[in-house]
Amino acid sequence: MLRHEFQPGKLVAGAFLTLTGVIYAGDAGGLWDTPWFAVIPLVVAGLFLAGTVGTITGVIRRRRGRTRPLTAPEADARPHG
Structure with missing residues (x-):
């Protein structure tokens, strides 16, 4: 099963x-x-709280420079060496 990105804003809205x-x-x-x-x-x-949480999450992810792949097969497809 492919892993997906955790989105806390959607979790708050759903709750x-x-x-x-x-x-x-x-x-x-x-x-x-x-x-x-x-x-x-x-x-x-x-909905306001979900938007706020989503915005904060996006800012944190941009600051961290999230570049790692979400799925393992993408990591295996890169050439080694």
Whole structure:
């Protein structure tokens, strides 16, 4: 299996959107009552935080000069010597 680059911004966005889904699922299941506008700040804050985390991650990766390959087959394809 090929390895992929870890993207913490997508992780944060997914966590907030999953939390929003859980809140609506609890409302639909009758466990609690959620007003329709209650999750708007949650989604907006989650997307803002995800963008901030993604930007910071990009800056850190550019400063480090990330040049190593992500997959092992790419490393084996280079000539040795």
